[in-house]
Amino acid sequence: MLRDRYTRRALLLDLFTLAFSTWVVALAFVGPSIAKALTPFGWGPTIWLGVLSSGTFFLTLVQLKTDWKSRADAHKRTLDLYAEVKREAGYLLASQEWDDAGYRRVLARYDLASAVGMAIPESDFLSMKKRHKLKVALSKVLDDAPGSSVVLLRLRFWIRDNLRRKQNGTR
DSSP: OHHHHHHHHHHHHHHHHHHHHHHHHHHHTSOHHHHHHTOOTTOOHHHHHHHHHHHHHHHHHHHHHHOHHHHHHHHHHHHHHHHHHHHHHHHHHHHTOOOHHHHHHHHHHHHHHHHHSOOOOHHHHHHHHHHHHHHHHHHHHHHHOTTSOHHHHHHHHHHIIIIIHHHHTOO
């Protein structure tokens, strides 16, 4: 989820930066009558060129400071490391060969993934846990009833977890 979030943010930031930069270039190389047509809000082309240039500069500073591309890559690498550990543990369990070397190898990879992986920010942990648990619950229902509406299932879970518990006096 974090990988996708940061990738989306980086892409939007890149697209806006490119759009503003292209507009600045267009204004710089066209005649005054076309520049006036490319300028919104009834502003003068020079003022608009300054606003666009400042906006482009600001967006590049945001790119530099947030570094969403690197964050997305770090979360992707972390995901790949944990997926590798899970896959190897699955092979070990499927083979039913419980040798100490295989067990230690999986634990060492898990420790490596934990040590070099990108941590989930504390502020995102609960919402991500909720999302994961809901995804697992939806998946279990869809295993038995694949034609179910995901939207209606989400609504059913929301009602069950928020309204019915309050009526029953639990949690």
